[in-house]
Amino acid sequence: MKNPAMSTPETNPTNHYTLPAVSIKTARTGATSKANALGMRPMQERAYAKRGEKYLLIKSPPASGKSRALMFIALDKLHNQSIKQALVVVPERSIGSSFADEPLTKHGFWGDWVVKPQWNLCNVPGADDVKVAHSKVKAVGEFLGSDDKVLVCTHATFRFAVQDLGIEAFDDRLIAVDEFHHVSSNKESNILGSQLADLIARDKVHLVAMTGSYFRGDAEAVLSPDDEARFETVSYTYYEQLNGYEYLKSLEIGYFFYTGRYLDAIMKVLDPSLKTIVHIPNVNSRESLKDKHKEVEEIMASLGYWEGTDSATGFHRIKGADGRIIKVADLVDDGDQRSTVLSALKDPAQKNNRDHVDVIIALGMAKEGFDWIWCQHALTVGYRNSLTEIVQIIGRATRDAPGKETARFTNLIAEPDASEEMVADAINDTLKAIAASLLMEQVLTPRFEFTPKNKGKIEGFDYGPDGYQEGQLNIGVNSDDGRVHVEITGLIEPKSEEAARICKEDINEVLATFVQDRKTLERGLFDHEGTIPEELTIMQMGKIVRERYPHLEEDDQEAVRQYAVAALAFTQQAKQTDLPEEGEGGGRDDETSRANLALIQGVKQIAMNVRDLDIDLIDRINPFDAAYAILAKAMDEKTLRQVQSVIAARKVNIPIEEARELAKRALVFKQERGRLPDLNSPDPWEKRMAEGIAALASFRKAEMKKEANGRE
Template sequence: MIKNKSVPSVSVNYARNGSSKKSNELGMRVMQERAYNKRGEQYLLIKSPPASGKSRALMFIALDKIHNQGLKQAIIVVPEKSIGSSFNNEPLSKYGFWADWVVQPKWNLCNAPGEDGGKVNSVKAFLESEAQVLVCTHATFRFAVEKFGLDAFDDRLIAVDEFHHVSANPDNILGVRLGELINRGKVHIVAMTGSYFRGDAEAVLAPEDEANFETVTYTYYEQLNGYEYLKTLDIGYYFYSGSYAEEILSVLNPDEKTIIHIPNVNSRESTKDKHKEVEHILEELGEWQGTDPDTGFHLIKTQSGKIIKVADLVDDDPSKRERVSSALKRAEEKGNRDHVDIIIALGMAKEGFDWIWCEHALTVGYRSSLTEIVQIIGRTTRDAKGKIHARFTNLIAEPDAEESAVADAVNDTLKAIAASLLMEQVLAPKFNFTIKKTGSGPIEGYDYGPGGYNPDGNNVGVNEQTGQYQIEIGGLSEPKSKDAQRICKEDLNEVITAFVQDKTALERGLFDTEMVPEELTQVRMGKIVRDKYPELDDDDQEAVRQHAIAALNLTQKAKQLAGEIEESDETGNRNTALIDGVRKFAMDVRDLDIDLIDSINPFGEAYAILAKTMSEDSLKQVAAVIAGKRVNLSLEEARELAKRALKFKQERGRLPSITSPDPWEQRLAEGIAFLQRKAAESSNG
């Protein structure tokens, strides 16, 4: 039975000021105008959430590069054929732009007939033609580069959609080819993604390649804050026992527009018979009334007497699935809220799937990566008339008595928590940290609250238009190099992604009662930053570490305090809860400094949610599994502790004491003692 269904792990509220949907005189929305202003860059990276208009932004930029910057052609590269429709013809001049976007049918290779070999040859024909735009898949482009060579693409724009599919790993051929094109320096590249991180924690680009890109960032916060209708977004992981299909109505509301992703057949949650699972879900929803002869949708009469339409994308019968899939894509039904009510899918209806009415994404079992979860959540974050609330639910099987099953359950639980923490960071406003020092003053455009800027206290400023917070932190290390400054400004979420995916950090942060927070915030996060950015010097690595942990921990404290503020707010106005939470935390402490931030367990709030959603017995089982895996200090961790112990001595004039009442000082002393023992053992042979 699913327990405590009303407890989301993340709940975010937005102002609905309408700004993200307003267009300028050229027909560009905010993000598109921001990207177009950088159209002269040779390498441009657009980080922007689903439904923010990346496809159209690319159209504006590509047309300018062809007509005004001397490039011959534009090649649009998408991960799968279904996404090619995002780049169909658009009458841009109708909305104020100076040209229309036109793709001749024969040059949209996502739609044009032919096998891959034929499509690769079509790329060659396009390169030799006078046509301006080609649309093809990642695979077709990759094979074309291999067959025709890098120089065949000189003086052309290569636009890569869903750029997170690329990886710096040598086994990722598309990543290798793009690296070669960048080294050659004869093409322009526009890369677009709604999630600039990968579920496998691989880097998307090598640091030396990424340094070539100018970045345009449009955050989820800006996007959702600027909507007209969608006000709240909840994200939660919930646990069940028994068969999920029999319990699904505990979290599924038939009156909500919902996409249900049933579990992968290889997962613990799967019964290994996906068709029976769909049948179970249909039976739980109500009484089957047949199928619609036009769309192929199932017609189900619910307990309330309402007939709902359910689209089954799991059925393997090609004719049935194609009819259902085609019915879902009908352009004339895009604005019809009543066209379909529930979609059941397994591998479909994720990346690039556009159903603006979706209010609930219900995913059973942990998916293969954080990126996939971000994409699924993106299905719910479209703005639509009358759609005020959206939510994502991840259903996970509770552990049973078998040890192997408990271990699997622990892994799934940790992954779900990691996804929740990451989404929390992605959905939050952007934090800009500055060092608090004598002479610090207010920054123009930021609101510092009713009392204004306080030169003698802690200050938190907010710019509602840009969705950015400016927070002063004492003792903060500032990045010196251009790369470190870029990382602190643009890429903190990538650092946090690597941290929350670190299994050791998650396990210890959630279940090790003897763990000192600095072991995670300083030692573990320090290692992640060093591994991720080895090209940075020690000072810049420390600056990146501090900025990343500050962003993560301030979001956690703000969430905790925002919940308390909401509970005490009789007006029910929750739009300002997060900024109020950040301000409350800053004002409640005498000095907001990096030492205080480092002393916060980044996973403390996640554990509080976990304790509310998982049964007490299961929680104890999970904790026992983690405790059984606890390992002693490693040599690398001891070296990091010793390095920080040296900094401790420089600041305080003495070495850390093993008998100190401060657990972090004790841990530093343990690191020194560990190295001394190792040195003694080594000298004794």
């Protein structure tokens, strides 16, 4: 093999700022790893308490123990709830190992999890062979006719089995679907989603759905609203997971820009001293150099001098500048050596060996379900087309491990060049990367409980040394699960159970749709100075909520909109709050973590210069203020101005749908103020509503003229 270190790539400038978009510190309570008398960790105990539910949805981050939670629940259903059998359905064969035999009695539970070898269909060799696929479907049928209790198979095998055997064959059984975000409510494009909808409609099975990222990158709903309403949800947040770790102290998530070739910039963010997974760009992406093998070679050359390959593991041995040997696993090379490398990475004897491997370079692998607890840095080149994929990649670095105090995710992306022919694609990739960091920030934030002012205190929340104060701005914290209670004047409360469930469980899904909306991000970031915040918080968020939940009453839609806007605004304000470092009076002297402290400070900062914290004030905050501040520092100023000019040139007249919505808001304004909005008002939002009325009148006049001409 040619020594990669001999290559001498040309150099190109990159930005001088490597600023994290998200940075949190954890409390390190150790609660995540503490087990109860039955051997259950906190999330598993919470899920097991709902074991009697027929339809159960477990939303919990990577490494929180979802697979074992399912084992506890399934065993109870098999022994105590008259369920005949349990079928565990996973997206790919490698994840099937998570559901192998587990001696649960060893840790205090009353039964062991056992899967007979012939019923773990993920272990059958020849995955791409048609005959093997047919034999797996036949095996599912044989299992259903047997007295055995547990089968593990892939999503694909289950789909084919349902098509071949019919949904009636699965009556009185538990179907457990892992990585549930692969499912979609779009029956035409997602067969598994259609089959699950049919199983729910028949109502003869128990269903446990598990996911670490319950939203799809294409913004398609996972379940229909009616089906989702039948599920009892168990939520264990990323905040709870990370705060309960024993070792991990901080997590940083950032997008960093480069110009020229990514290989000339990669060492600005690739630290050889950190255990790292590098995901190189897809060959069809803008960032790719169209030769994946050469890209791997150049990355290794950047690390040092190649000194050969270990015959036992297939790992490359690279001698770094400090003389240390860096062991690199190449998962991009799909030749004969890959099976050796994969086997070495999965070797159970090496699971707790921190020095087994140092850097893993991958393209389509080492994402979902890949377990390497020592990973400190997930470095991804180029944007991935799915937010779900980003969340899964970040999850590779957020495992807790002895001596591992920091974790990092870096998205290295090409800086958009307004002079390029592909400027639209470049801007779109940038927007997607920012959207991913914004959404991850929401995922990592303590959960909010919003209520109208003077609604009253909530049990379990600490409101500070003076307690809950009637008539004052009250902010409470639940130190057990990190929830934050905030009172807001003028807040509309959800009336229906479904709207209340959305506000409690699905706000991140609403925000995922919001931050993926290209028009919203373009206006909020690249037309930052020319955009009225209410156009985003009221118009765009309102439109998204109406389209996502058309079955809700108008007041409930407004309640969801307000809740989502408040959650995003408070999180962004918290990020802009300066807190003292540890050792400077900012230590953890109370029961809340620094993340909670930052959030509370951010909420107070919003209300500092006003007498009351009201929803109108929150609607007047651009939800992308903090992201823009980082973008302005991370991107070359000249390039940023060029891109802003491109976006500004795209502005169009008010479309009729927006004009109608502005006119509706203008009527509310009239009810509150006794007059219609003024076109000459110094308040930009009032002026915009007046423009909406004028635009709607113009549309109606044009329609009337068209109708009159038609009659002639």
